Amino acid sequence: MERERQTRLSASRDRAAERDPAIDLVRFFCLLLVIAAHCMMVGPVLHRDGTVSTENTLMEQGWFVPVAWVLMIVPLFFVMGGVTGLQSWRRLKARGGTGFDFAQLRLLRLVRPAMALLAVMWGGLWVALLLGVHPQVIQLMTTGAAMPLWFLAAYLTAQLSVPLLARLHERAPLLTFASLVVLVITVDSLRGAVPVLAFTNMIFVWCAVQQLGFLMADGFFEQRSRTWLVGAIVCSNLLLGLVTGVAVYPGNMVDNINPPNLCLLLLAVSQTATLQLLGPGIRWIAGIRWIQAVIAVAGRRSMTVYLWHLPLLVGMSGLMLLTAFRQPAAGTAEWWWARIPVFCAVIAVLVPVIWIFGRLEDRPTAASHARGPSRTAVVTAAVVVFIPVADAAFNGLTLALLGGGAACFALAVLLLGRVPVPVLTMPDVKVEEVRGGQPGTLPEPGLRANLET
Template identity: 85%
Template sequence: MERDTYPAVSAATAAQRDPAIDLVRFTCLLLVVACHCMMVSPVLHRDGTVTTHNVLMEEGWFVPVAWALMIVPLFFVLGGVTGLQSWRRLRARGGNGFDFAQVRLLRLIRPAMALLAVMWSGLWIALLLGVHPQVIQLMTAGAAMPLWFLAAYLTAQLSVPLMARFHERAPMLTFGGLVALIITVDSLRGALPVLAFANMVFVWCAVQQLGFLMADGFFEHRSRAWLVGVIVSSNLLLGLVTGVAVYPGNMVVNINPPNLCLLLLGISQTATLQLLQRGIRWIAGVRWIQSIIAVAGRRSMTVYLWHLPLLVGMSGLLLLTEIAKPWAGTAEWWWARIPVFLAVVTLLVPVVLIFGRLEKRPTAASHARGPSRAAVVTAVVVVLIPVADAAFNGLTLALLGGGAACFALAVLLLGRVPTPVLQPPQGKVADLRKAPLSTLPEAGLRANLET
């Protein structure tokens, strides 16, 4: 099978850290926090129960806005860029797919383990203090939204070594095969609804492949007219399939389980990112922006996992106070979203300071040995079981505690990540030096390549 040909990015360019990735990821994260602040609106009733209204979803103008601001595919595109670069770097040092899985698992599940443990403990204390069980379940369900993303993102990242092999042999054929699988699943989901969840793998891996193509310079060597044509074409096709009711027009409805619409959005967003990259890099070069991103960008998973539980908890506590609360959907309520957003960001600061260190890449002495392959595989299974259960059946207080225990067991199984000591054979080193393409980062440029 021959590798598809397209212009390769130069080694010097590929080795440089792309500041646009950090800035775009940070901006998308702020947008996610802001959107969630516009969704939560709890109401406390006389019997102690609480109901919530998803105000944003009830607004008629939200459907076209969600089309433009559904940035979840962009997270997977960026994850594809950084994931491929990290894998190639690890492989050049003598690492293998199990080493990659170990690093990725630890970086993603350690912050999640802390969140689940703290939530489980806090909600059990609230239950013992007499808080209505319905309120407890409502707050528990609030953690399910970050977990579905964790499940999808983790699955896509664990596939990087395998998908990178396919990509290096035939990138376009690999991408086309994933598109065919997506369409097949979408065509059969009416007869077999459970089959739709297979696209949690196919859709996000396909979007991640767009990041692979971006990392290898495929989009960089396309003209502005070509990029604009891709943006227009993908959105026209998206409008066609939603206009004839093949898919819902609401992109939030399309996201879980995902379908072809999310891939079309991912294609449009990748081309848009490439089109705007020069301006984004200029903005990312501003010193004070660099300082913010240098701190917050390396704690992105902590921010993502904690912001919604903090928002739900803060909203619940406000119900117990005498502070006047505007009716959901009124002008006063919309203006109140500004202080709510600022309050959540303020609460995130100490959380990031306390738990953000769990995102740091753990290393051990160079002579240390990593876990066995069986331990890595077992850790993957142990992590995915509670996450998949939450995605399919919803999160309960018992599952919250069970998930924390499973994540802790996985961390124990994985242990600390040994510093790679294996070097590629001498012939391979020579081949790597001659290769026209290298996306391995220079020393000290790791921050946005391992997230």
């Protein structure tokens, strides 16, 4: 019986090591959902005295609070990042790579697209300022980059922890997850007395959610029955309703996201179980040829889409304020119908941006003749990246910080340098032995440094 269970576990891990089309399709759908939600949130208003204010129309709707329980799909991004991150780490480790190699590749993969965004925004907004655009409009457009940056910081933090958490996961997966949950609850309990402590949950919450992706990658949820999965969905939502109903946490999930708390982790449990439950149907849809073609293009540029869509949306809204084009009042039926062309316009503007800057998401070029950066350089690059992001999180994003962030990101890219080819130190070792008995899938011989987001 035990041998049969181990055989099923090994088989599920073998399948998990392959690229799951359901993950790519869900990530693509979630990106579209995020863009649509932001189109219903961004609403700059130009007043008669020349001042500009913003209205978050979607957040002001009474029906949005319960709907946000379904639409808050940020935890799902981290779950999927845990699946692909663990697979990528195991492939790199099997080829002789180290945790610093993984950190270098992850930093390059995520920082390069952000560097381009900050540099273009800083240059474009300075030109607009010199042309006489009101500073308040400039600040409004600058703020448009703040949300993608906090997500980048949180996602990058979780991804850089993958080698360490993967080691703990292989030794005691459930204990590792439970320990992170305890840390999340402890921080939430102390955030009233020490408010700044709440920001440490930017690490604990998202790492705990990422661990759910680890469990999914290793077949933990696949081995559970449909009844168990439905029970997990029901119980996590009932507990979420309890802690928000007694006012321990806000009922609005958007209010719970920055800094994150236990509510986001409960949502992640529900979403992970739902993803597993709907997996067969999602894979069938992902198998349709034209959908495969769309995902093959858009899936490789997901970070570019996420980083650029909100600044482009804010920029379009700001430019509309400078024209005589009549805009419907926020919240009216005309305004809601106008969200459809706004969404289409954002997608249309994203296409050339992806064509120009999307290649920065390509896998870092491996160079067998080049030495990789030192560990000091990798650590320094990580610190350099997080300095402007932390400043923006605590003090808000300004035009000066936008330029400083672009410079810091560029410096980090220079510090990280070229990517050496990992070389197996034990040429005769089996992959199962490298992974502690866990089977894995090596990349094709011609592929190098093939890490997916």
